Amino acid sequence: MVIKSPQDFGAGILFILFGAIGLYVGSDLTFGSARNMGPGYFxxxxxxLIVLIGLIVTAKSLSLEGPPIERIQFRPILFILLAIAAFGLLIAEVGAVISSILLILFAAYARRNVNLxxxxxxxxxxxxxxxxxxVYALGQPMPVWWGR
Incomplete structure (x- = not known):
């Protein structure tokens, strides 16, 4: 067995793994039928379907040429996590406007050469x-500005 597309092979294995975990975790729920769906049906x-997609992607990786797996880049991971954490911590204190702006500014630095x-x-x-x-259309209870 020769893996011609390592990226697709890795992605396919992850799809199969996540789908299988979901099937295992959801196995306690009642399945039901299409007419009378139980909580586990959907x-x-x-x-x-996730497992099926994983099998297709894995099979494709054995027949079609593709790129190798790239080295993990920690900069995007770090800045995206920082952006989400800052938003979550600040929204109640400084409001939706400022925390949203800070979220975008932090997340932008996940890539190099940011145009400010x-x-x-x-x-x-x-x-x-x-x-x-x-805030206005959905009526979510969050402050718009600092102290409001």
Whole structure:
């Protein structure tokens, strides 16, 4: 057996693993039928489809050429996790606008060569979108500004 596409092989194995874990965890739930769905019906179908996709991707990796697995890059992981953590910690204290802007600014540094003007414009637009959709349209109870 020769693996021609290591990235696809690794992805396929992960799909199979996550789908199998989901099937195992959901095995205690009642499955039901299409007409009378139980609580486990939809999760089991989705997990089965994830396993099927994993099998297809793994089989594809044995027949089609593909790129090798790249080295893990810690910079994107670190900055995305920092951005999410900062948002979660700050939203109650400084409000949706400032925490959304900080989220975008931190996340932008996950890549190299960040264009600061482009990032600030995107951050302000995203903050406006968050406030309009979540605070006003959906009525989520979160402060918009610092101290409000």
């Amino acid at each position: 999760p089991m179908i989705i997990c089965g 003007i482009e990032t600030v414009v995107f951050a302000v637009g995203t903050a406006a979108f968050v406030v309009i959709i979540f």
